[in-house]
Amino acid sequence: MKPIKPPSRRSQAWFGKQDRDGFVHRSWLKNQGYPHDELDGRPVIGICNTWSELTPCNGHFRELAEFVKRGVYEAGGFPLEFPVMSLGETQLRPTAMLFCNLASMDVEESIRANPIVGVVLLMGCDKTTPALLMGAASCDLPTIGLSGGPMLNGKFRGQDVGSGTSVWKMSEMVRAGEMTMAEFTSCESDMHRSKGHCMTMGTASTMACMVESLGMSLPYNAALPAADTRRNRLAQLTGRRIVELVKQDIRLSHILTREAMENAIKTIAAIGGSTNSVIHLLAIAGRLGIPLTLEDWDRIGASMDCLVNLQPSGKYLMEDFCYAGGLPAVMKAILAHLHGDAMTVNGQTVSQNVSDARCDNADVIKPVTDPLAKQAGIAVLRGNLAPDGAVIKPSAASPHLLKHRGRAVVFSSIEDFHQRINDPNLDIDEHCIMVLQNCGPRGYPGMAEVGNMPLPPKVLKKGITDMVRLSDARMSGTAYGTVVLHVSPEAAVGGPLALVQDGDMIELDVPERRLQLLVPDEVLAQRRKLWQPSPAPTRGYAKLYVEHVQQAHLGADLDFLVGHSGAEVPRESH
Numbered sequence: 001m002k003p004i005k006p007p008s009r010r011s012q013a014w015f016g017k018q019d020r021d022g023f024v025h026r027s028w029l030k031n032q033g034y035p036h037d038e039l040d041g042r043p044v045i046g047i048c049n050t051w052s053e054l055t056p057c058n059g060h061f062r063e064l065a066e067f068v069k070r071g072v073y074e075a076g077g078f079p080l081e082f083p084v085m086s087l088g089e090t091q092l093r094p095t096a097m098l099f100c101n102l103a104s105m106d107v108e109e110s111i112r113a114n115p116i117v118g119v120v121l122l123m124g125c126d127k128t129t130p131a132l133l134m135g136a137a138s139c140d141l142p143t144i145g146l147s148g149g150p151m152l153n154g155k156f157r158g159q160d161v162g163s164g165t166s167v168w169k170m171s172e173m174v175r176a177g178e179m180t181m182a183e184f185t186s187c188e189s190d191m192h193r194s195k196g197h198c199m200t201m202g203t204a205s206t207m208a209c210m211v212e213s214l215g216m217s218l219p220y221n222a223a224l225p226a227a228d229t230r231r232n233r234l235a236q237l238t239g240r241r242i243v244e245l246v247k248q249d250i251r252l253s254h255i256l257t258r259e260a261m262e263n264a265i266k267t268i269a270a271i272g273g274s275t276n277s278v279i280h281l282l283a284i285a286g287r288l289g290i291p292l293t294l295e296d297w298d299r300i301g302a303s304m305d306c307l308v309n310l311q312p313s314g315k316y317l318m319e320d321f322c323y324a325g326g327l328p329a330v331m332k333a334i335l336a337h338l339h340g341d342a343m344t345v346n347g348q349t350v351s352q353n354v355s356d357a358r359c360d361n362a363d364v365i366k367p368v369t370d371p372l373a374k375q376a377g378i379a380v381l382r383g384n385l386a387p388d389g390a391v392i393k394p395s396a397a398s399p400h401l402l403k404h405r406g407r408a409v410v411f412s413s414i415e416d417f418h419q420r421i422n423d424p425n426l427d428i429d430e431h432c433i434m435v436l437q438n439c440g441p442r443g444y445p446g447m448a449e450v451g452n453m454p455l456p457p458k459v460l461k462k463g464i465t466d467m468v469r470l471s472d473a474r475m476s477g478t479a480y481g482t483v484v485l486h487v488s489p490e491a492a493v494g495g496p497l498a499l500v501q502d503g504d505m506i507e508l509d510v511p512e513r514r515l516q517l518l519v520p521d522e523v524l525a526q527r528r529k530l531w532q533p534s535p536a537p538t539r540g541y542a543k544l545y546v547e548h549v550q551q552a553h554l555g556a557d558l559d560f561l562v563g564h565s566g567a568e569v570p571r572e573s574h
Protein backbone atom coordinates (compact mmCIF):
# COMPACT_ATOMS: atom_id res chain seq x y z
CA MET A 1 0.00 0.00 0.00
CA LYS A 2 1.40 3.34 -1.07
CA PRO A 3 1.61 6.07 1.57
CA ILE A 4 -0.87 8.94 1.36
CA LYS A 5 0.52 11.92 -0.51
CA PRO A 6 1.99 14.80 1.53
CA PRO A 7 -0.38 17.64 2.41
CA SER A 8 -1.47 19.69 -0.58
CA ARG A 9 -5.11 20.35 0.09
CA ARG A 10 -6.62 21.28 3.43
CA SER A 11 -7.93 17.75 3.96
CA GLN A 12 -4.42 16.34 3.84
CA ALA A 13 -3.64 18.01 7.15
CA TRP A 14 -5.81 15.17 8.43
CA PHE A 15 -5.34 12.31 5.97
CA GLY A 16 -1.84 12.94 4.65
CA LYS A 17 0.06 12.75 7.94
CA GLN A 18 2.41 9.79 8.30
CA ASP A 19 2.21 9.50 12.07
CA ARG A 20 -0.09 8.49 14.90
CA ASP A 21 -2.54 11.32 14.25
CA GLY A 22 -2.79 10.47 10.56
CA PHE A 23 -3.46 6.85 11.54
CA VAL A 24 -6.34 8.00 13.78
CA HIS A 25 -7.95 10.19 11.12
CA ARG A 26 -7.73 7.54 8.40
CA SER A 27 -8.40 4.39 10.37
CA TRP A 28 -11.59 5.46 12.06
CA LEU A 29 -13.00 6.81 8.80
CA LYS A 30 -12.24 3.46 7.13
CA ASN A 31 -14.72 1.73 9.44
CA GLN A 32 -17.39 2.84 6.95
CA GLY A 33 -15.72 0.81 4.22
CA TYR A 34 -13.83 3.55 2.37
CA PRO A 35 -10.70 2.28 0.57
CA HIS A 36 -7.29 3.75 1.31
CA ASP A 37 -6.98 5.58 -1.98
CA GLU A 38 -10.08 7.73 -1.28
CA LEU A 39 -7.77 9.58 1.10
CA ASP A 40 -5.02 10.21 -1.43
CA GLY A 41 -5.51 13.97 -1.67
CA ARG A 42 -8.53 14.09 -3.98
CA PRO A 43 -11.04 16.87 -3.05
CA VAL A 44 -13.01 16.01 0.08
CA ILE A 45 -16.43 17.55 -0.42
CA GLY A 46 -18.66 18.19 2.54
CA ILE A 47 -22.37 17.88 1.79
CA CYS A 48 -24.05 20.07 4.37
CA ASN A 49 -27.46 18.48 4.85
CA THR A 50 -30.44 20.05 6.61
CA TRP A 51 -32.62 16.94 6.31
CA SER A 52 -35.05 16.42 9.17
CA GLU A 53 -38.43 14.80 9.56
CA LEU A 54 -39.32 17.83 11.67
CA THR A 55 -38.61 20.05 8.66
CA PRO A 56 -41.14 18.72 6.15
CA CYS A 57 -39.88 20.96 3.34
CA ASN A 58 -36.43 19.31 3.60
CA GLY A 59 -37.70 15.76 4.06
CA HIS A 60 -36.41 14.60 0.66
CA PHE A 61 -32.82 15.74 1.17
CA ARG A 62 -31.44 12.26 1.85
CA GLU A 63 -32.31 11.31 -1.71
CA LEU A 64 -30.99 14.61 -3.06
CA ALA A 65 -27.67 14.11 -1.26
CA GLU A 66 -27.17 10.76 -2.98
CA PHE A 67 -27.34 12.43 -6.39
CA VAL A 68 -24.84 15.06 -5.25
CA LYS A 69 -22.50 12.23 -4.20
CA ARG A 70 -22.79 10.65 -7.65
CA GLY A 71 -21.60 13.87 -9.21
CA VAL A 72 -18.74 14.31 -6.75
CA TYR A 73 -17.47 10.79 -7.41
CA GLU A 74 -17.77 11.27 -11.18
CA ALA A 75 -15.58 14.36 -10.98
CA GLY A 76 -12.93 12.65 -8.89
CA GLY A 77 -13.90 13.93 -5.46
CA PHE A 78 -14.66 12.20 -2.19
CA PRO A 79 -18.10 13.19 -0.76
CA LEU A 80 -18.80 13.11 2.96
CA GLU A 81 -22.24 14.13 4.16
CA PHE A 82 -22.69 15.90 7.48
CA PRO A 83 -25.78 17.19 9.30
CA VAL A 84 -26.42 20.64 10.70
CA MET A 85 -29.37 22.08 12.59
CA SER A 86 -32.50 22.02 10.45
CA LEU A 87 -34.83 25.01 10.60
CA GLY A 88 -38.44 24.40 9.67
CA GLU A 89 -40.84 27.34 9.75
CA THR A 90 -43.89 25.16 10.26
CA GLN A 91 -42.84 23.36 13.45
CA LEU A 92 -40.16 25.34 15.32
CA ARG A 93 -41.29 27.59 18.17
CA PRO A 94 -41.13 30.39 19.02
CA THR A 95 -39.73 31.02 15.53
CA ALA A 96 -37.13 29.54 13.19
CA MET A 97 -35.55 32.98 12.97
CA LEU A 98 -34.41 32.65 16.59
CA PHE A 99 -32.23 29.72 15.58
CA CYS A 100 -30.97 31.03 12.23
CA ASN A 101 -27.77 32.38 13.77
CA LEU A 102 -27.33 29.22 15.84
CA ALA A 103 -27.54 27.10 12.70
CA SER A 104 -25.05 29.40 10.97
CA MET A 105 -22.64 28.76 13.85
CA ASP A 106 -23.21 25.03 13.43
CA VAL A 107 -22.37 25.30 9.71
CA GLU A 108 -19.30 27.47 10.22
CA GLU A 109 -17.78 25.36 12.97
CA SER A 110 -18.60 22.07 11.23
CA ILE A 111 -16.84 23.19 8.05
CA ARG A 112 -13.79 24.56 9.84
CA ALA A 113 -13.39 21.61 12.21
CA ASN A 114 -13.55 18.89 9.56
CA PRO A 115 -11.27 17.80 6.67
CA ILE A 116 -13.36 19.57 4.03
CA VAL A 117 -12.03 21.46 1.02
CA GLY A 118 -15.33 22.28 -0.70
CA VAL A 119 -18.96 22.46 0.38
CA VAL A 120 -22.37 21.74 -1.13
CA LEU A 121 -25.15 23.44 0.81
CA LEU A 122 -28.51 21.62 0.74
CA MET A 123 -31.05 24.35 1.39
CA GLY A 124 -34.83 24.37 1.49
CA CYS A 125 -37.12 25.82 4.13
CA ASP A 126 -36.75 29.50 4.71
CA LYS A 127 -33.98 29.90 7.27
CA THR A 128 -31.81 26.99 6.16
CA THR A 129 -30.74 29.03 3.14
CA PRO A 130 -29.43 32.17 4.87
CA ALA A 131 -28.06 30.16 7.82
CA LEU A 132 -26.01 27.92 5.52
CA LEU A 133 -24.79 30.81 3.39
CA MET A 134 -23.83 32.84 6.47
CA GLY A 135 -21.88 29.96 8.01
CA ALA A 136 -20.16 29.05 4.75
CA ALA A 137 -19.30 32.70 4.08
CA SER A 138 -17.50 32.88 7.41
CA CYS A 139 -15.23 30.01 6.25
CA ASP A 140 -14.90 31.02 2.58
CA LEU A 141 -14.11 27.68 1.01
CA PRO A 142 -15.25 26.76 -2.52
CA THR A 143 -19.02 26.52 -2.08
CA ILE A 144 -22.12 25.86 -4.17
CA GLY A 145 -25.79 25.92 -3.22
CA LEU A 146 -28.53 23.45 -4.10
CA SER A 147 -32.14 24.14 -3.17
CA GLY A 148 -34.60 21.35 -2.52
CA GLY A 149 -37.19 22.84 -4.86
CA PRO A 150 -40.82 23.88 -4.39
CA MET A 151 -43.80 21.57 -4.04
CA LEU A 152 -46.17 20.93 -6.90
CA ASN A 153 -49.15 23.27 -7.09
CA GLY A 154 -51.77 22.67 -4.45
CA LYS A 155 -55.19 21.60 -5.77
CA PHE A 156 -58.46 22.23 -3.93
CA ARG A 157 -61.92 21.99 -5.48
CA GLY A 158 -60.65 22.61 -8.97
CA GLN A 159 -58.49 25.57 -8.01
CA ASP A 160 -54.78 26.05 -7.45
CA VAL A 161 -54.02 26.84 -3.83
CA GLY A 162 -50.70 28.16 -2.64
CA SER A 163 -48.75 27.45 0.53
CA GLY A 164 -49.35 30.06 3.18
CA THR A 165 -51.14 32.55 0.95
CA SER A 166 -54.26 30.42 0.66
CA VAL A 167 -54.05 29.55 4.36
CA TRP A 168 -54.21 33.23 5.30
CA LYS A 169 -57.07 33.85 2.87
CA MET A 170 -59.17 30.88 3.94
CA SER A 171 -58.54 31.54 7.63
CA GLU A 172 -60.01 35.02 7.16
CA MET A 173 -62.97 33.45 5.33
CA VAL A 174 -63.60 31.20 8.34
CA ARG A 175 -63.45 34.19 10.69
CA ALA A 176 -65.82 36.10 8.41
CA GLY A 177 -68.30 33.20 8.40
CA GLU A 178 -67.76 32.47 4.69
CA MET A 179 -66.16 29.02 5.17
CA THR A 180 -66.71 26.30 7.75
CA MET A 181 -63.90 24.86 9.82
CA ALA A 182 -64.57 21.45 8.25
CA GLU A 183 -64.07 22.92 4.77
CA PHE A 184 -60.92 24.67 5.94
CA THR A 185 -59.49 21.46 7.40
CA SER A 186 -60.28 19.45 4.26
CA CYS A 187 -57.76 21.55 2.33
CA GLU A 188 -54.79 20.50 4.48
CA SER A 189 -53.85 17.47 2.39
CA ASP A 190 -54.79 19.11 -0.90
CA MET A 191 -52.52 22.11 -0.41
CA HIS A 192 -49.28 20.21 0.29
CA ARG A 193 -49.37 17.13 -1.89
CA SER A 194 -45.72 16.56 -2.76
CA LYS A 195 -42.24 16.91 -1.36
CA GLY A 196 -40.63 20.35 -1.44
CA HIS A 197 -40.93 23.78 0.12
CA CYS A 198 -43.70 26.39 -0.26
CA MET A 199 -44.70 26.78 -3.89
CA THR A 200 -45.74 30.40 -3.57
CA MET A 201 -43.18 33.19 -3.92
CA GLY A 202 -42.75 33.01 -0.17
CA THR A 203 -39.49 33.22 1.71
CA ALA A 204 -38.23 29.75 0.73
CA SER A 205 -38.74 30.39 -2.99
CA THR A 206 -37.40 33.92 -2.64
CA MET A 207 -34.27 32.56 -0.94
CA ALA A 208 -33.83 30.00 -3.72
CA CYS A 209 -34.13 32.81 -6.27
CA MET A 210 -31.68 34.88 -4.23
CA VAL A 211 -29.13 32.05 -4.33
CA GLU A 212 -29.45 31.73 -8.09
CA SER A 213 -29.37 35.50 -8.70
CA LEU A 214 -26.24 35.74 -6.54
CA GLY A 215 -24.60 33.20 -8.84
CA MET A 216 -24.25 30.66 -6.01
CA SER A 217 -26.13 27.84 -7.75
CA LEU A 218 -26.42 26.37 -11.21
CA PRO A 219 -29.04 27.98 -13.46
CA TYR A 220 -32.67 26.88 -12.99
CA ASN A 221 -31.99 25.86 -9.39
CA ALA A 222 -34.68 28.15 -7.99
CA ALA A 223 -37.83 26.96 -9.76
CA LEU A 224 -37.48 23.25 -10.63
CA PRO A 225 -40.07 21.43 -8.47
CA ALA A 226 -38.74 19.03 -5.86
CA ALA A 227 -40.73 16.21 -7.46
CA ASP A 228 -39.29 16.87 -10.93
CA THR A 229 -36.55 14.41 -11.91
CA ARG A 230 -34.59 17.35 -13.29
CA ARG A 231 -33.99 18.37 -9.67
CA ASN A 232 -32.01 15.15 -9.13
CA ARG A 233 -30.06 15.72 -12.33
CA LEU A 234 -29.27 19.23 -11.15
CA ALA A 235 -28.02 17.75 -7.86
CA GLN A 236 -25.68 15.43 -9.75
CA LEU A 237 -24.35 18.29 -11.86
CA THR A 238 -23.89 20.33 -8.69
CA GLY A 239 -21.76 17.52 -7.26
CA ARG A 240 -19.58 17.55 -10.37
CA ARG A 241 -19.21 21.31 -10.30
CA ILE A 242 -18.07 21.64 -6.69
CA VAL A 243 -15.05 19.46 -7.46
CA GLU A 244 -14.12 21.78 -10.30
CA LEU A 245 -14.55 24.81 -8.03
CA VAL A 246 -12.06 23.24 -5.64
CA LYS A 247 -9.58 22.47 -8.40
CA GLN A 248 -9.85 26.06 -9.65
CA ASP A 249 -9.81 27.47 -6.10
CA ILE A 250 -12.93 29.54 -6.71
CA ARG A 251 -14.10 30.44 -3.23
CA LEU A 252 -17.43 31.75 -2.05
CA SER A 253 -16.08 35.31 -1.75
CA HIS A 254 -15.12 35.27 -5.45
CA ILE A 255 -18.81 34.88 -6.32
CA LEU A 256 -20.53 36.82 -3.53
CA THR A 257 -19.41 40.32 -4.46
CA ARG A 258 -21.07 43.70 -4.11
CA GLU A 259 -22.21 43.39 -7.72
CA ALA A 260 -23.82 40.02 -6.98
CA MET A 261 -25.66 41.57 -4.03
CA GLU A 262 -27.02 44.34 -6.25
CA ASN A 263 -28.15 41.75 -8.80
CA ALA A 264 -30.01 39.90 -6.06
CA ILE A 265 -31.78 43.04 -4.81
CA LYS A 266 -33.02 43.90 -8.30
CA THR A 267 -34.04 40.32 -9.05
CA ILE A 268 -35.96 40.00 -5.79
CA ALA A 269 -37.88 43.14 -6.73
CA ALA A 270 -38.69 41.71 -10.17
CA ILE A 271 -40.06 38.47 -8.69
CA GLY A 272 -42.08 40.16 -5.92
CA GLY A 273 -39.89 38.47 -3.33
CA SER A 274 -40.30 38.20 0.41
CA THR A 275 -39.48 41.04 2.80
CA ASN A 276 -37.47 38.49 4.79
CA SER A 277 -34.82 38.65 2.08
CA VAL A 278 -33.85 42.12 3.28
CA ILE A 279 -32.65 40.89 6.66
CA HIS A 280 -30.98 37.78 5.30
CA LEU A 281 -28.99 39.47 2.53
CA LEU A 282 -27.79 42.13 4.97
CA ALA A 283 -26.57 39.38 7.31
CA ILE A 284 -24.78 37.49 4.52
CA ALA A 285 -23.08 40.70 3.37
CA GLY A 286 -21.99 41.33 6.95
CA ARG A 287 -20.24 37.96 7.09
CA LEU A 288 -18.22 38.87 3.99
CA GLY A 289 -17.44 42.45 4.94
CA ILE A 290 -19.41 43.77 1.97
CA PRO A 291 -20.91 47.19 2.69
CA LEU A 292 -24.67 46.82 2.29
CA THR A 293 -27.31 48.89 4.02
CA LEU A 294 -31.07 49.05 4.30
CA GLU A 295 -30.96 52.19 2.14
CA ASP A 296 -29.38 50.13 -0.65
CA TRP A 297 -32.55 48.07 -0.89
CA ASP A 298 -34.60 51.17 -1.56
CA ARG A 299 -32.03 52.91 -3.76
CA ILE A 300 -31.21 49.86 -5.90
CA GLY A 301 -34.43 47.86 -5.97
CA ALA A 302 -37.47 49.98 -5.16
CA SER A 303 -37.82 51.42 -8.67
CA MET A 304 -37.80 47.96 -10.29
CA ASP A 305 -41.09 46.69 -11.69
CA CYS A 306 -42.50 43.37 -10.55
CA LEU A 307 -42.72 40.98 -13.51
CA VAL A 308 -43.60 37.67 -11.86
CA ASN A 309 -47.31 37.00 -11.44
CA LEU A 310 -47.07 34.65 -8.47
CA GLN A 311 -48.85 34.49 -5.16
CA PRO A 312 -48.92 36.40 -2.86
CA SER A 313 -48.50 39.40 -5.19
CA GLY A 314 -50.18 37.75 -8.14
CA LYS A 315 -52.00 34.64 -9.37
CA TYR A 316 -49.72 31.69 -10.19
CA LEU A 317 -47.38 29.32 -8.30
CA MET A 318 -43.77 28.11 -8.59
CA GLU A 319 -44.58 25.14 -10.80
CA ASP A 320 -46.05 27.58 -13.33
CA PHE A 321 -43.00 29.79 -12.91
CA CYS A 322 -40.74 26.87 -13.78
CA TYR A 323 -42.67 26.01 -16.94
CA ALA A 324 -42.74 29.67 -17.96
CA GLY A 325 -38.94 29.87 -18.00
CA GLY A 326 -37.90 30.20 -14.36
CA LEU A 327 -35.49 32.74 -12.99
CA PRO A 328 -33.22 32.87 -16.09
CA ALA A 329 -36.16 34.24 -18.09
CA VAL A 330 -36.68 36.98 -15.49
CA MET A 331 -33.00 37.87 -15.31
CA LYS A 332 -32.80 38.03 -19.09
CA ALA A 333 -35.76 40.41 -19.13
CA ILE A 334 -34.06 42.76 -16.64
CA LEU A 335 -30.50 42.18 -17.84
CA ALA A 336 -30.05 45.85 -18.69
CA HIS A 337 -30.41 46.59 -14.96
CA LEU A 338 -28.00 43.86 -13.80
CA HIS A 339 -24.25 43.45 -13.63
CA GLY A 340 -24.16 41.03 -16.52
CA ASP A 341 -20.44 40.41 -16.16
CA ALA A 342 -20.78 39.08 -12.60
CA MET A 343 -19.32 35.57 -12.37
CA THR A 344 -21.33 32.58 -11.18
CA VAL A 345 -20.38 29.17 -9.80
CA ASN A 346 -20.70 27.43 -13.16
CA GLY A 347 -17.86 29.55 -14.51
CA GLN A 348 -20.12 31.64 -16.73
CA THR A 349 -21.22 35.23 -16.31
CA VAL A 350 -24.81 36.19 -15.58
CA SER A 351 -25.20 37.34 -19.20
CA GLN A 352 -23.89 34.05 -20.55
CA ASN A 353 -26.17 32.01 -18.27
CA VAL A 354 -29.34 33.74 -19.45
CA SER A 355 -28.48 34.23 -23.12
CA ASP A 356 -30.63 31.29 -24.25
CA ALA A 357 -33.40 31.78 -21.68
CA ARG A 358 -36.92 32.29 -22.94
CA CYS A 359 -40.33 33.09 -21.54
CA ASP A 360 -43.01 30.59 -22.52
CA ASN A 361 -45.92 32.18 -20.66
CA ALA A 362 -46.20 35.95 -20.68
CA ASP A 363 -48.99 35.88 -18.11
CA VAL A 364 -46.72 34.23 -15.53
CA ILE A 365 -43.57 36.23 -16.36
CA LYS A 366 -44.87 39.55 -17.59
CA PRO A 367 -42.95 41.54 -20.20
CA VAL A 368 -41.09 44.65 -19.06
CA THR A 369 -43.52 46.67 -21.17
CA ASP A 370 -46.50 45.36 -19.19
CA PRO A 371 -45.35 44.55 -15.62
CA LEU A 372 -47.51 43.12 -12.89
CA ALA A 373 -46.80 46.17 -10.75
CA LYS A 374 -44.67 49.24 -11.42
CA GLN A 375 -41.93 50.36 -9.04
CA ALA A 376 -42.84 47.49 -6.74
CA GLY A 377 -39.53 46.71 -5.07
CA ILE A 378 -39.36 46.63 -1.29
CA ALA A 379 -39.62 50.19 0.06
CA VAL A 380 -37.77 51.49 3.12
CA LEU A 381 -39.71 53.88 5.37
CA ARG A 382 -38.36 56.31 7.93
CA GLY A 383 -39.72 58.80 10.40
CA ASN A 384 -39.95 59.34 14.12
CA LEU A 385 -41.65 55.95 14.45
CA ALA A 386 -38.84 54.13 12.64
CA PRO A 387 -35.60 56.16 12.95
CA ASP A 388 -33.55 53.20 11.70
CA GLY A 389 -36.07 52.16 9.08
CA ALA A 390 -39.00 49.88 8.36
CA VAL A 391 -39.98 47.98 5.21
CA ILE A 392 -43.10 47.36 3.16
CA LYS A 393 -43.75 45.27 0.06
CA PRO A 394 -45.86 47.48 -2.27
CA SER A 395 -46.60 44.65 -4.72
CA ALA A 396 -48.56 42.80 -2.01
CA ALA A 397 -50.24 45.91 -0.57
CA SER A 398 -53.50 47.69 -1.37
CA PRO A 399 -52.71 50.78 -3.49
CA HIS A 400 -55.31 52.94 -1.74
CA LEU A 401 -53.64 52.31 1.64
CA LEU A 402 -50.10 53.26 0.63
CA LYS A 403 -50.96 56.80 1.73
CA HIS A 404 -53.01 56.60 4.90
CA ARG A 405 -53.55 58.36 8.20
CA GLY A 406 -55.29 56.44 10.96
CA ARG A 407 -55.88 55.94 14.65
CA ALA A 408 -53.61 53.42 16.37
CA VAL A 409 -55.03 50.31 17.99
CA VAL A 410 -52.12 48.90 19.98
CA PHE A 411 -51.38 45.32 20.99
CA SER A 412 -48.51 44.86 23.43
CA SER A 413 -47.77 41.26 22.37
CA ILE A 414 -49.08 38.61 20.04
CA GLU A 415 -50.87 37.04 23.02
CA ASP A 416 -52.58 40.36 23.73
CA PHE A 417 -53.58 40.50 20.07
CA HIS A 418 -55.14 37.03 20.06
CA GLN A 419 -57.03 37.73 23.29
CA ARG A 420 -58.63 40.92 21.98
CA ILE A 421 -58.91 40.87 18.18
CA ASN A 422 -62.12 38.81 18.02
CA ASP A 423 -63.90 40.92 20.65
CA PRO A 424 -66.91 42.58 18.95
CA ASN A 425 -66.55 45.47 21.42
CA LEU A 426 -62.97 46.22 20.38
CA ASP A 427 -62.80 49.89 19.38
CA ILE A 428 -61.52 49.42 15.84
CA ASP A 429 -62.64 49.95 12.26
CA GLU A 430 -61.10 49.67 8.81
CA HIS A 431 -59.60 53.16 9.02
CA CYS A 432 -57.49 52.34 12.07
CA ILE A 433 -53.86 51.25 12.02
CA MET A 434 -53.13 48.03 13.89
CA VAL A 435 -49.88 48.25 15.89
CA LEU A 436 -48.09 45.21 17.33
CA GLN A 437 -45.23 45.63 19.81
CA ASN A 438 -42.53 43.41 21.27
CA CYS A 439 -42.20 41.00 18.36
CA GLY A 440 -38.76 42.03 17.11
CA PRO A 441 -35.39 40.25 17.40
CA ARG A 442 -35.11 40.67 21.16
CA GLY A 443 -38.75 41.08 21.99
CA TYR A 444 -40.16 37.75 20.84
CA PRO A 445 -37.31 36.62 20.93
CA GLY A 446 -36.40 35.86 17.33
CA MET A 447 -38.67 38.17 15.35
CA ALA A 448 -41.61 35.92 14.54
CA GLU A 449 -43.74 35.99 11.39
CA VAL A 450 -46.74 37.61 13.06
CA GLY A 451 -46.72 41.00 11.35
CA ASN A 452 -49.58 40.10 8.99
CA MET A 453 -52.13 40.31 11.79
CA PRO A 454 -55.58 38.85 10.98
CA LEU A 455 -58.24 41.52 10.70
CA PRO A 456 -61.03 41.82 13.28
CA PRO A 457 -64.15 39.83 12.31
CA LYS A 458 -66.39 42.89 12.38
CA VAL A 459 -64.24 44.46 9.68
CA LEU A 460 -64.06 41.25 7.64
CA LYS A 461 -67.85 40.96 7.70
CA LYS A 462 -68.04 44.31 5.90
CA GLY A 463 -66.17 42.68 3.00
CA ILE A 464 -62.95 44.54 3.82
CA THR A 465 -59.82 42.37 3.55
CA ASP A 466 -56.95 44.78 4.20
CA MET A 467 -55.92 47.35 6.78
CA VAL A 468 -52.65 49.07 7.54
CA ARG A 469 -50.70 47.00 10.03
CA LEU A 470 -47.30 47.82 11.48
CA SER A 471 -44.92 46.08 13.86
CA ASP A 472 -41.33 45.20 14.67
CA ALA A 473 -42.10 41.64 13.53
CA ARG A 474 -41.61 39.88 10.21
CA MET A 475 -44.32 38.30 8.11
CA SER A 476 -44.31 35.12 6.12
CA GLY A 477 -43.16 35.62 2.57
CA THR A 478 -46.41 33.94 1.58
CA ALA A 479 -48.46 36.69 3.27
CA TYR A 480 -49.91 39.83 1.76
CA GLY A 481 -51.50 43.12 2.68
CA THR A 482 -50.49 46.67 3.57
CA VAL A 483 -48.12 45.52 6.26
CA VAL A 484 -45.24 47.62 7.59
CA LEU A 485 -42.55 45.40 9.11
CA HIS A 486 -39.13 45.38 10.79
CA VAL A 487 -39.70 48.71 12.58
CA SER A 488 -36.27 49.56 13.99
CA PRO A 489 -35.32 50.04 16.73
CA GLU A 490 -37.81 47.53 18.09
CA ALA A 491 -40.12 48.06 21.03
CA ALA A 492 -38.21 45.69 23.32
CA VAL A 493 -35.14 47.97 23.31
CA GLY A 494 -37.17 51.09 23.87
CA GLY A 495 -37.67 52.13 20.26
CA PRO A 496 -40.41 54.68 19.51
CA LEU A 497 -42.76 51.79 18.69
CA ALA A 498 -42.83 51.01 22.42
CA LEU A 499 -44.31 54.45 23.12
CA VAL A 500 -47.34 54.21 20.81
CA GLN A 501 -50.70 54.22 22.62
CA ASP A 502 -54.29 53.62 21.59
CA GLY A 503 -55.72 56.65 19.84
CA ASP A 504 -52.42 58.05 18.57
CA MET A 505 -52.53 59.17 14.94
CA ILE A 506 -50.05 57.57 12.57
CA GLU A 507 -49.23 58.66 9.03
CA LEU A 508 -48.03 56.20 6.38
CA ASP A 509 -46.81 57.65 3.09
CA VAL A 510 -45.03 55.01 1.02
CA PRO A 511 -44.38 57.25 -2.03
CA GLU A 512 -42.63 59.71 0.29
CA ARG A 513 -41.08 56.89 2.34
CA ARG A 514 -42.50 58.33 5.56
CA LEU A 515 -43.77 56.62 8.73
CA GLN A 516 -44.66 59.21 11.32
CA LEU A 517 -46.19 59.08 14.78
CA LEU A 518 -48.20 62.30 15.10
CA VAL A 519 -47.52 62.83 18.79
CA PRO A 520 -45.55 65.82 20.18
CA ASP A 521 -41.95 65.13 21.20
CA GLU A 522 -42.59 66.31 24.75
CA VAL A 523 -45.41 63.77 25.15
CA LEU A 524 -43.16 60.99 23.88
CA ALA A 525 -40.44 62.11 26.30
CA GLN A 526 -42.87 61.75 29.20
CA ARG A 527 -43.92 58.30 28.03
CA ARG A 528 -40.29 57.23 27.75
CA LYS A 529 -39.70 58.03 31.41
CA LEU A 530 -42.43 55.52 32.31
CA TRP A 531 -41.34 52.77 29.91
CA GLN A 532 -39.98 49.55 31.41
CA PRO A 533 -38.38 46.71 29.43
CA SER A 534 -39.89 43.25 29.60
CA PRO A 535 -37.93 40.51 31.45
CA ALA A 536 -35.25 38.91 29.28
CA PRO A 537 -34.40 35.16 29.09
CA THR A 538 -32.06 34.11 31.88
CA ARG A 539 -30.32 31.03 30.46
CA GLY A 540 -29.37 29.07 27.39
CA TYR A 541 -29.20 30.12 23.81
CA ALA A 542 -32.12 32.55 24.14
CA LYS A 543 -30.10 34.51 26.73
CA LEU A 544 -27.07 34.61 24.44
CA TYR A 545 -29.28 35.65 21.55
CA VAL A 546 -31.03 38.61 23.17
CA GLU A 547 -27.74 39.90 24.56
CA HIS A 548 -26.01 39.90 21.17
CA VAL A 549 -28.58 40.07 18.36
CA GLN A 550 -28.43 43.14 16.16
CA GLN A 551 -31.47 45.10 15.09
CA ALA A 552 -33.35 44.29 11.90
CA HIS A 553 -31.82 47.10 9.84
CA LEU A 554 -28.39 45.52 10.43
CA GLY A 555 -29.45 41.98 9.50
CA ALA A 556 -30.30 40.57 12.95
CA ASP A 557 -27.05 38.61 13.08
CA LEU A 558 -25.27 38.09 16.39
CA ASP A 559 -22.78 40.90 16.81
CA PHE A 560 -19.86 38.55 17.45
CA LEU A 561 -20.57 36.61 14.24
CA VAL A 562 -20.29 39.58 11.89
CA GLY A 563 -17.22 39.10 9.69
CA HIS A 564 -15.43 35.79 9.19
CA SER A 565 -12.68 33.61 10.57
CA GLY A 566 -11.68 31.71 7.44
CA ALA A 567 -10.91 28.00 7.37
CA GLU A 568 -7.44 27.69 8.82
CA VAL A 569 -6.73 24.14 9.92
CA PRO A 570 -7.31 23.91 13.68
CA ARG A 571 -4.70 22.44 16.01
CA GLU A 572 -4.48 18.67 16.37
CA SER A 573 -7.02 16.82 18.49
CA HIS A 574 -4.78 14.19 20.08
